[in-house]
Amino acid sequence: MTRPRKRKRAGLTALRRRVGKVQVPVALGMTLVWMLLFKGFQPRWESLGLLVLGFLVSVLIMVLFPMPPITPMPRFHPVHLVRLVLYVLAEMVVASFQVTVIIFTRRQAPSSVVAVRMRTDSDLTMVCTAIAASIIPGTLIVEVNRSERVLYVHMLGVGDDEAVERGRRDIWKLERRFVMALGTHEDIAALRAGGPEALDEQEKQETREGGERP
Numbered sequence: 001m002t003r004p005r006k007r008k009r010a011g012l013t014a015l016r017r018r019v020g021k022v023q024v025p026v027a028l029g030m031t032l033v034w035m036l037l038f039k040g041f042q043p044r045w046e047s048l049g050l051l052v053l054g055f056l057v058s059v060l061i062m063v064l065f066p067m068p069p070i071t072p073m074p075r076f077h078p079v080h081l082v083r084l085v086l087y088v089l090a091e092m093v094v095a096s097f098q099v100t101v102i103i104f105t106r107r108q109a110p111s112s113v114v115a116v117r118m119r120t121d122s123d124l125t126m127v128c129t130a131i132a133a134s135i136i137p138g139t140l141i142v143e144v145n146r147s148e149r150v151l152y153v154h155m156l157g158v159g160d161d162e163a164v165e166r167g168r169r170d171i172w173k174l175e176r177r178f179v180m181a182l183g184t185h186e187d188i189a190a191l192r193a194g195g196p197e198a199l200d201e202q203e204k205q206e207t208r209e210g211g212e213r214p
Contacts, residue, residue, distance in 0.1 A: 116150065125183060133171055
């Protein structure tokens with residue numbers, strides 16, 4: 001009787017340790033990915049159930065397969081998360097309308113595969129950005145180069161250089177939303193160090209210098 005009790009206590013102790021090691025920010029990030037995969041942000045009653053189920057599944061995965069602590073830990077920003085959800089929903093609506101117009105007004109819509117280099121080193125941000133881009137109509141991730149931090153995105157309705165740059169900036173906007181919602185201070189600093197904002201300033205500077213030259 002003593003040995004089974006000791007084993008039971010040891011099992012309960014091990015379970016408590018695993019539950020205690022559950023990283024809530026990581027679980028929330030996994031829940032967000034779950035919602036994106038199952039289109040849980042659509043306005044329907046099932047979305048609430050998907051949210052709860054996604055969080056429970058995330059916790060269960062972390063209990064069954066303990067992960068080492070992530071450093072630095074993701075930061076959870078509720079206000080920016082709400083803005084992220086609203087932004088993705090709005091993009092889905094607008095993109096659905098644009099794809100419908102393309103289908104009914106053109107026989108063969110132009111498309112391109114655009115390489116988009118991420119501005120941060122966060123794997124969580126890269127995964128979330130890739131999934132969000134894939135659920136928005138008209139865009140689809142065809143390849144991910146993790147070592148180079150590059151997403152290769154197939155974009156519908158992109159046929160010239162201007163449209164390519166516009167599409168690339170749309171992916172950067174998604175990345176920015178995820179960084180502001182879940183990113184660390186390091187991610188935010190890396191975000192502000194490059195990307196569309198830096199490109200805009202560079203282009204303006206080059207335009208000024210070109211105008212000043214005789």
